[in-house]
Amino acid sequence: MTKKTRTRFAPSPTGFLHIGGARTALFNWLFARHSGGQFVLRIEDTDQTRSTDESTRAILDAMSWLGLDCDEGPHFQAQRVDLHREMVRKLIAEGKAYYCTCTAEELEAKRKAALAAGKKPKYDGTCRNKDLKKSAGSVVRFRGAQTGITIVEDLIKGNITFNNDELDDLIIERGDGYPTYNFAVVIDDALMNITHVIRGDDHVNNTPRQILLYQALGFAVPKFAHVPMILGSDKARLSKRHGATSVMAYKEMGFLPEALVNYLVRLGWAHGDQEIFSLQELIDLFSLDAVGKSPAVFNPEKLLWLNAHYIKGAKITRLAEEMKPLWPEGAKNADPEFTQKVIADMQPRAKTLLEMTTLADFYFVESINYANEAGQKFLLPEVLQHLKDIAEKLPALPDFSKAGIENFLKTFGEERNIKLKIIAQPLRVALTGKTVSPGIDEVMVTLGKDRVIKRINDAVRFIETRAKA
RNA sequence: GGUCCCAUCGUCUAGCGGUUAGGACGCUGGCCUCUCACGCCGGAAACCGGGGUUCAAACCCCCGUGGGACUACCA
Numbered sequence: 001m002t003k004k005t006r007t008r009f010a011p012s013p014t015g016f017l018h019i020g021g022a023r024t025a026l027f028n029w030l031f032a033r034h035s036g037g038q039f040v041l042r043i044e045d046t047d048q049t050r051s052t053d054e055s056t057r058a059i060l061d062a063m064s065w066l067g068l069d070c071d072e073g074p075h076f077q078a079q080r081v082d083l084h085r086e087m088v089r090k091l092i093a094e095g096k097a098y099y100c101t102c103t104a105e106e107l108e109a110k111r112k113a114a115l116a117a118g119k120k121p122k123y124d125g126t127c128r129n130k131d132l133k134k135s136a137g138s139v140v141r142f143r144g145a146q147t148g149i150t151i152v153e154d155l156i157k158g159n160i161t162f163n164n165d166e167l168d169d170l171i172i173e174r175g176d177g178y179p180t181y182n183f184a185v186v187i188d189d190a191l192m193n194i195t196h197v198i199r200g201d202d203h204v205n206n207t208p209r210q211i212l213l214y215q216a217l218g219f220a221v222p223k224f225a226h227v228p229m230i231l232g233s234d235k236a237r238l239s240k241r242h243g244a245t246s247v248m249a250y251k252e253m254g255f256l257p258e259a260l261v262n263y264l265v266r267l268g269w270a271h272g273d274q275e276i277f278s279l280q281e282l283i284d285l286f287s288l289d290a291v292g293k294s295p296a297v298f299n300p301e302k303l304l305w306l307n308a309h310y311i312k313g314a315k316i317t318r319l320a321e322e323m324k325p326l327w328p329e330g331a332k333n334a335d336p337e338f339t340q341k342v343i344a345d346m347q348p349r350a351k352t353l354l355e356m357t358t359l360a361d362f363y364f365v366e367s368i369n370y371a372n373e374a375g376q377k378f379l380l381p382e383v384l385q386h387l388k389d390i391a392e393k394l395p396a397l398p399d400f401s402k403a404g405i406e407n408f409l410k411t412f413g414e415e416r417n418i419k420l421k422i423i424a425q426p427l428r429v430a431l432t433g434k435t436v437s438p439g440i441d442e443v444m445v446t447l448g449k450d451r452v453i454k455r456i457n458d459a460v461r462f463i464e465t466r467a468k469a
Numbered sequence: 470g471g472u473c474c475c476a477u478c479g480u481c482u483a484g485c486g487g488u489u490a491g492g493a494c495g496c497u498g499g500c501c502u503c504u505c506a507c508g509c510c511g512g513a514a515a516c517c518g519g520g521g522u523u524c525a526a527a528c529c530c531c532c533g534u535g536g537g538a539c540u541a542c543c544a
Contacts, residue, residue, distance in 0.1 A: 010544085012543075012544045014544075046543095046544085047544070049543095050543070100542095104541085107541090107542085108541090111540095114470095115470065116470095117470095118470055118471090120470080120471050120472085120540085121470090121540070122471095137542095139542055152473095157474070157475090160473070161473095162472075162473075163472085166471080166472055166473095166540095167472095168540095170541095171541085171542050174542040175542055176542075178542085180542065180544090181543065181544045182544090184544095185544085201473095201474065201537090201538070202537095202544095203539085203544090204473060204474065204539075205472070205474090205538075205539040205540070206539075206544095226474085228474085228475075228538095229538070231536090231537080233479095233480085235537075236536095236537080237537075263481095266482080266493090267481070268481090269482095270482050270483065271483095272482095272491095272492085273482085273491070273492040273493075274492090275481090275482095275492080275493050275494085292475095292482080293475060294537095295474095295475070295536085295537065295538090296480090296481065297479095297480060297481075298480095298481095299481060299495085301480080301494055302480075302481065302493075302494040302495080303494095305493085305494055305495085306494090308506090308507090312507080348506065348507055349505065349506040349507070350506085351506095359505095419503090420503055421502095421503060421504095423503080424503030425504065427503080428503070428504060434504090434505095435504060436505045436506090437504070437505070438504095438505080438506085439503070439504085439505095
């Protein structure tokens, strides 16, 4: 029987969850779900100076917003240092690691000198055979193999061969007694029975050292899969310079989590020509074979398109819930039923929830402010009488539904032999203050008869006032 | 500098020796239409270069070139 698949996502809590991390998490999560395995979350907080609880919370929030639930964790690496230290002692006892008293300053100087001389800046082995004892500020180094090769069998990139002499004696325990990343990650992945390490390909160069560590410790080496980076529009690694990179910033901008997930999964992974995937489809279809080797540029336009797609398909009640924090003050306390109608009107024409709230501002105001050009261009004396007549006839209209209004306007136009076109824009401006809006009939139904009549009368007054001036 | 990775439309990608090189975003022409959006129909747009291997190369190999990552007592 084969071991149950276990993947993990291991962010360091030194900031929010960013787009790249989210995709790594997503791939791990999908791979685990697809194979009926488990997904473990581990917070790598051994850097005491940079890690914060705040970041941990932010990461957890973002994961849960995306729907990436874990089966285990979060584990905290810093709480496992006893384990790490025990392994350090073991390696020292076996002669596979040694104490080193070279100071950071000395090392830095040597590194610079080597670089200046055009040589490789690796540790020169000063303390390698000194058989030093532990002392204040001493670090522990892994005694690496200096000959032979190490092959990383990568599920995405294929086999990658490294000469062991390229690998120097890396520090596994710092002067402050905490383990370094390359060591802790090996111990934890091994002890947590992680079977597949799926992570960013910025880690490929660390992998041979880690493999050597697994072997020195007597652990089974897991499978590795290195996912290519996500780049910004200038092809450099995605960073704040390129705009929003925090997952939660997308929530605040009015994106739906399924849109982000769908977008992210298509960065590097494909299933034929399919673009739209439900979460269940992703779980069924996801595989590492279909993950590409080359880096991908983050394209906000496509994300927007997907978001619009998911907004169109979402239930109104759900959108209403998601949009609660996004409304401006004036609309926040509106009648929920009214708000839902507004959302229904805007739903097919917005790319983000935030955009919906902005576009829908006119529904909630007491009286309309005509947009600069709109009032001047469409609220003209020529249409004055039409607007007056409509305002006059509306109270008697029995069926104030979309169909009823449509029919009313049609008849109205036929009676006086004018095209709907003639009256539509003025009416739109009267009702919304803009030249662009949802359909007149939709707006009227949502607004309700009373508000519609009031707004038309306001427009009538506006035209009369301007005519006098 | 060294090590490693990568290379199909502007972007995300399909392609896994024989295709009119397909789809999607974006751009664009048209239709629909009360504006906008949606939707529908059409268009422009790509195999980085050079050598091999082969009857045949976007696909395999080599060399260039270009990008990226790593090179910490960060993760």
